[in-house]
Amino acid sequence: MSTTLDNIQRQISENPILIYMKGSPQLPQCGFSARTVQALMSCGERFAFVNILDNPDIRTELPKFANWPTFPQLWVEGELVGGCDIVLEMHGNGELEPLIKQAAERARQQEEGQA
Secondary structure, eight states, rough: OOOHHHHHHHHHHHHHEEESSBOOOBSSSHHHHHHHHHHHHHHOOEEEEETTTOOHHHHHHHHHHHHHOOOOOOEEEEEEEOOHHHHHHHHTOOOOOHHHHHHHHHHHHHHHHHO
16 A cells, blocks of 8 residues: 555656646646746646645645645655745746756656657
């Protein structure tokens, strides 16, 4: 039987760009998640998401695993980038889009290499 921690580690390792958020990208359930996902979507790459409102076990365990108490949480290539304030700051100063595009490109190259 897989534990919540196993699920979190699997989600992070299987998705090069992953956001843990309240709601979904199409229907965010809090302002912080809405602003973070807007910045992420403006980068023009596909990303995965986990709605923590539908996953109370992840909502409880992820802050301990990540050592980051709040949501949303943006993970890129297995590393926690940060929450709303950090993502918006990176978006504003031009750091977010290259990070996201490079991660997406590396993921495409890996998929092509495995095909």
